[in-house]
Amino acid sequence: MKLFVYADKFFLEGGVTGPGFLEIKDGKFGAYFERLPNETAEVIDYAGKWIAPGLVDTHIHGFKNHDVMDNDFEGLMAISEGLLSCGVTSFLPTTLTSSLEMLNEVVAMIGENYTKVKGAKIKGIFLEGPFFTEKHKGAQNTNYFCDPSVEALETWQKLSGHFIKKIAIAPERKGAEDFIEFAVNDQVMVALAHSDATYDEAKQAVEKGASIFVHTFNGMSGLHHREPGMAGAAMNLPNVFAEIICDGHHVHPVAVNILMNARGRKETVMVTDCMMAGGMPEGHYQLGEFPVEVKEGAARLKSGSLAGSILQLKDAVKNVVAWGIATPEEAIYMASTAPSKSIGMDRECGKIAFNHDADFIVLTPKLELTATYLDGVCRYQDENLNGKEGDQ
Numbered sequence: 391m392k393l394f395v396y397a398d399k400f401f402l403e404g405g406v407t408g409p410g411f412l413e414i415k416d417g418k419f420g421a422y423f424e425r426l427p428n429e430t431a432e433v434i435d436y437a438g439k440w441i442a443p444g445l446v447d448t449h450i451h452g453f454k455n456h457d458v459m460d461n462d463f464e465g466l467m468a469i470s471e472g473l474l475s476c477g478v479t480s481f482l483p484t485t486l487t488s489s490l491e492m493l494n495e496v497v498a499m500i501g502e503n504y505t506k507v508k509g510a511k512i513k514g515i516f517l518e519g520p521f522f523t524e525k526h527k528g529a530q531n532t533n534y535f536c537d538p539s540v541e542a543l544e545t546w547q548k549l550s551g552h553f554i555k556k557i558a559i560a561p562e563r564k565g566a567e568d569f570i571e572f573a574v575n576d577q578v579m580v581a582l583a584h585s586d587a588t589y590d591e592a593k594q595a596v597e598k599g600a601s602i603f604v605h606t607f608n609g610m611s612g613l614h615h616r617e618p619g620m621a622g623a624a625m626n627l628p629n630v631f632a633e634i635i636c637d638g639h640h641v642h643p644v645a646v647n648i649l650m651n652a653r654g655r656k657e658t659v660m661v662t663d664c665m666m667a668g669g670m671p672e673g674h675y676q677l678g679e680f681p682v683e684v685k686e687g688a689a690r691l692k693s694g695s696l697a698g699s700i701l702q703l704k705d706a707v708k709n710v711v712a713w714g715i716a717t718p719e720e721a722i723y724m725a726s727t728a729p730s731k732s733i734g735m736d737r738e739c740g741k742i743a744f745n746h747d748a749d750f751i752v753l754t755p756k757l758e759l760t761a762t763y764l765d766g767v768c769r770y771q772d773e774n775l776n777g778k779e780g781d782q
Contacts, residue, residue, distance in 0.1 A: 393766060394426060397436040397752070401443060401722050403743040412441060414748045417765035421744065436752050439760055442722045444479025444749035445703045446729040446740045448556065448659065449516060449604065449633060451484050451677070452666035458483040459678050461496045463503045470509035472669055474762045474770035476662075477704040479749035480511045480730070480739040482555055484663075486678040487519030487530040490542055494549055501550030509769065511749070513735050514555025517546065518604070521559040521569075522584035528609040529677050529697035530584055538569035547576065554578050555733050558604050560585035561595035574599035579733050581633075584609040585620055592623035596630055602732055605663055606632045606649055607641050608696070625652035631732035633661045636709045637701040639688040647715040655720045659728045660706045665689055665698035708757045718757060 392415050399408040402422060411433070413420030426433065451458055454472040456465030466483065473481060483500055485493060497515055504512035519530050521538040538559050546554050557573060558581040559566055570580045582595055583604030588611070592600075603610070603624035611619035624632045625648070632653045634646055640663075641649075650658050662668070667675040667684040675682045675689070682689050682697045689697045707725050710716040716724065730740025742750060748766035751759060754775060762770040 392420070392428070392431055394423075394431050394433045395436060395441060396426075396433050397439050397441045398755075399440040401441065401719060401742065403727075403741045406719050408440075409437075412742070414766040417748055417767075419742055419744055419746050419748050436760075438755075440718075440753040440755065441742070442751050442753055443726040443741045444739065444751055444762065444764075445477045445707070445725045446513075446735075447473070447476075447478045447481040447662055447664075447703050448729045448733055449484050449518070449661035450481055450664045451486065451698055453664055453668040455666050455670050455675070457666040457676065457678070458500075459486050459488060459492070459496060461492070461499050463499060463506070466500065466503060466512075467507055467509075470507035470512065473510035474764070475669070475759075476702040477707075477751045477759045477762055478510045479751070479762065479764055480513050480735070482514050482516040482733065483512060484516040484518050487522060487534045488678065489534055490520075490545075493517070493520070494545060497546045497550040497554065501553045504553065509764075511739070511764070513739060514733065515550055515553050517554060517557040518583065519558065521563055521566075523560040523562060523586050525586045526560075526584045526609045526611070528584055529680055529682075529691055529695065531679055537564045538566050540569055540572045543569070543573060543576070543578070547578075555735075556581055556602065558583035559600075560587065561600065562587045562591050566595060567598045570595055570598040570600050577734075582610075582620065582623075586611045587620050587623075589618040589620075589623050592620050593627060596623070596627050601630050602659070603630060603632045605640065605661065606634050607645060608635065625649060631657050631659050631728065633659045635663050635699055635701060636660055636706040637662075637687070637699050638709060640696060640699065643710075643713040643715060646710065646713070650715060655716060655724055656728060658724050659732050660703065660710070660721075660725045661729070662701040662703050662706065663698045664701055668700045668702060670700075704751075704757075704759045711757060721757075
């Protein structure tokens with residue numbers, strides 16, 4: 391059955407338009423019309439609202455008191471369902487540095503169960519570690535740090551059903567260049583993270599095929615006028631994507647703006663790096679093997695170091711607009727299309743395009759999330775914002 395969504399503004403693949411009508415047919419996006427083509431068709435009326443692509447979080451460890459490293463399918467389900475309230479319709483469950491044996495178990499669990507989740511869709515696994523450098527360890531466990539291993543990646547691919555989509559390494563570690571070449575040939579996106587690499591080391595990694603810088607400015611060698619480091623590489627090298635955590639704690643808004651201006655908003659990817667305390671009250675939680683205290687909007691280790699975030703991707707969109715460094719169109723792009731492009735999934739998610747899954751969100755002009763749709767069905771709505779229920 392054909393269905394049409396009416397709204398004041400639509401953030402379509404080709405640009406922003408509206409008011410008008412977006413066709414939904416068999417759970418897929420159809421065409422966009424300025425006028426309703428069939429007067430007898432069913433219309434979901436979102437007058438006064440905006441329709442945008444479902445958001446895509448390519449770096450997230452947990453939500454609603456569950457962590458990917460819990461190795462628990464029920465927890466994975468809870469994360470998937472909870473993310474709908476964040477406007478997220480697709481995501482990459484993200485691991486932490488751990489033993490090879492533990493990582494074996496986690497990737498196998500996700501690979502066996504990802505099609506069973508009922509909320510935000512799992513598009514692959516992001517392995518954040520264990521091939522990192524101690525100086526910029528962040529909240530990663532240095533006991534498990536090691537050099538990049540092709541054999542380990544082959545094992546994870548086999549156990550997960552070839553579901554590893556992205557893996558992060560420190561490019562200065564021994565064997566990094568051979569590992570990058572192997573991973574890229576295996577359709578795994580290689581990201582650079584938790585690294586003290588020089589600019590030249592990062593450049594060599596990118597020339598071998600690395601294409602993403604993980605949570606730029608955090609966990610990496612900084613920009614110095616005589617050694618641009620990883621941060622300089624993230625801003626200057628061509629044809630790469632740079633992640634950024636826009637919670638106001640990890641990176642100052644001015645630094646976020648500098649990155650967006652240098653990198654370009656088409657290649658800046660907003661992520662949350664959210665841990666299990668996302669969507670939960672302040673208090674004490676775990677990030678992998680480390681105790682974390684969540685207070686005043688930030689998650690920190692006992693040392694005071696930041697330990698992931700409690701950021702929701704819908705709030706990252708609001709933040710960069712409120713900071714005056716992005717338009718709503720740019721902000722939505724950086725949280726939907728840019729992430730999907732960074733992992734080579736933009737033919738499946740991250741944009742409103744003909745015959746794509748009808749995964750979209752409904753926003754107020756103040757960028758408050760009203761509703762989240764999966765496959766053309768309303769799966770979350772905020773009653774306080776007068777959301778309209780879709781065809782159930």
